[in-house]
Amino acid sequence: MEVEAAAAGVAMEEERELSNRVMCQLKDSEGTPLGAPIFLPESAGPKELQQLVNKLLNNEEKMPYAFYVSDHELVVQLGSYLQKNKVSVEKVITIVYQPQAVFRIRPVTRCSSTIAGHMEAVLSVAFSPDGRQLASGSGDTTVRLWDLSTQTPLFTCKGHKNWVLSIAWSPDGKHLVSGSKAGELICWDPQTGKPSGNPLVGHKKWITGISWEPVHLSAPCRRFVSASKDGDARIWDVTLRKCVICLTGHTLAITCVKWGGDGIIYTGSQDCTIKMWETSQGKLIRELKGHGHWVNSLALSTEYVLRTGAFDHTGKQYSSPEEMKKVALERYNKMKGSAPERLVSGSDDFTMFLWEPAVSKHPKTRMTGHQQLVNHVYFSPDGLWIASASFDKSVKLWNGTTGNFVAAFRGHVGPVYQISWSADSRLLLSGSKDSTLKVWDIRTQKLKQDLPGHADEVFAVDWSPDGEKVASGGKDKVLKLWMG
Structure with missing residues (x-):
């Protein structure tokens, strides 16, 4: 029993x-x-x-x-x-x-300095790939370089005749290119603040985007692509100081351009299409169709490693282009893994598409939920998330692999213009017409930090690749630096 x-x-x-x-x-x-x-x-x-x-x-x-x-x-x-x-x-x-990233980025909590200098609105801000320098472009026709150790102006770069709309650092940190509303491009030496040669002319209307050839494909960096409202994209060689290939085929303005890690250039246009180009002769490879209105923004899943090349949060510097190329290739391959590079597009039709352009001309998924135009899309550095900013005042978070909707971040009371990720992919920054910056926590999916301080609309934000600082600029003509 x-x-x-x-x-x-x-x-x-x-x-x-x-x-x-x-x-x-x-x-x-x-x-x-x-x-x-x-x-x-x-x-x-x-x-x-x-x-x-x-x-x-x-x-x-x-x-x-x-x-x-x-x-x-x-x-x-x-x-x-x-x-x-x-x-x-x-x-x-x-x-x-x-x-997860082994290192952790501290959230930015305070404004460490407000730097005056520009005479008109600050339209673009960008940290150098190693995070040591900062550049800004303004409606006052100048590009400015700032010393981040002293948080003071370093160089005022003069040469443009019209608003500076777009700036881009080469991933080896050796060049900075700016594009203006008049359509010309100027390449600057960040060490001296002087132009390296005459302006690069060819575009008939204003510059809407600039993207460099990845350093793992070519070191030292020589080529970049510019997109313009004139409907063309042009590949330039900074050593030869001229346009080497013109990519023509869009029927309306090109609004955004990205040079992918596999050597393909993507252009998004007001003609509702995204075109893919090979870069040896500039042949059109494929067209991605689906959007019902203008394509406003493109982002690649590998964008962070393409932008930072061989530089990471450790601050290591390199002695030769060969060493840089090797490290950049290792970082790119590790980031990409066995998966194809993904592309996300945001449009005036309120939707986004997730693509695997090397695999198919059809979108992997259509992402809906925004109530107004999607202004800016951005993959997290690890490629696991997509963030989108919209004129509907919200920022949305999506799964970077499936495109599934994850969360909506609400708090802004005006259109959200630009977003930027922390290097560890744990935090997201947004800048808005409402004059504030906000930091969102990806894990809790809540607001981490509210950063008021600008006197007017915030047009441009960037989080430094080393994670230490955030820069913002806008209509109030000042540049603000924020720290943890």
């Missing part, structure tokens, strides 16, 4: 044990399963999952990971998460693991 009771007790205990376990399937962000589905105790949390994933991946160095169940981060024990979100344990729970 006792033996039977004991056996029944053991059986019940085993049943209880099993009922406290959940069948889970671990997958990476591309949807590739990590082994077979396994039973996990309900008491398992991020710490236990971290140990498990590192073990299953045979990581010699333990990597930090974040875990997601249907795009929501798991920050508690599995059981309480499933209970709170009423997730059925009848079927297999998919847990997506995503590697």
Whole structure:
């Protein structure tokens, strides 16, 4: 009798044990399963999952990971998460693991300096790839370079005859190019603030975008592409000081341009199309169609490593272009992994499309939810998220692999003009017509910091690649630097 009771007790205990376990399937962000589905105790949390994933991946160095169940981060024990979100344990729970940056960026909390100097609105700001220098372009026709150690003006670069609309650093940090409303481009030496040669002329209307050839494809950096309202994109060689290829085919203004990591140039236009060009002869490879109105903004999943080249948060400097090229290629390959480079486009039609342009001319998914035009789209540095800024006053967060909607960040009371990510992909910055900057926390999906201080609309924001500083500029003609 006792033996039977004991056996029944053991059986019940085993049943209880099993009922406290959940069948889970671990997958990476591309949807590739990590082994077979396994039973996990309900008491398992991020710490236990971290140990498990590192073990299953045979990581010699333990990597930090974040875990997601249907795009929501798991920050508690599995059981309480499933209970709170009423997730059925009848079927297999998919847990997506995503590697996190080993370093952490502190959120910016205060304005460290307000630098006057520009006589008109600041229209663009950009940190150099190593985060040591900052450039701004203004309606006063000048480009300014700022010394970040003293937070004072370094050089005022004069030469443009009209508003400076666009600026871009070469990924090796050796050149800065600016484009104006008159259509000319000037290449500057950041060490002296002097132009390296005459203005580059060819465009008939204003410059809408500039993008450099990635350093892992060519070092030292020589070529960049410019897009213009005249409907053409032009590839320039800064050593030869001339336009080497003209990309013609759009029927209306080109609004944005990106030079991809595989050597393909993407142009988005008011003719509702995105065109892909090869860069040896400038042949059109493919057209991406789907938008019902102007394409305003393009972003690549690899953009952060393309922009920073060989530079990372450690601040390492390089002695030769060859070394730079090698490190940049390693960083690019590691970032890209086995997945194709992804492209996201934002439009006046209120929608966005996610593309895998090397794979298909059809969009992977259509992303809807904004109530007004989408002004700016941007992938997080790790490629796992997409952020979008809209005239509907909201910033939205999407899954960077599937394009699924994740969260809406509300708080701005005017159109959001520009967004920028922290280097660790944990924080997002937005600048708005309402004169404020806001920092959003990706994990909690809430406002982390409200940064008032500008006297008028904020047109341009950038987070330095080393994560230390944020720069903003706008209608009040001042440049502000923000720190943690």
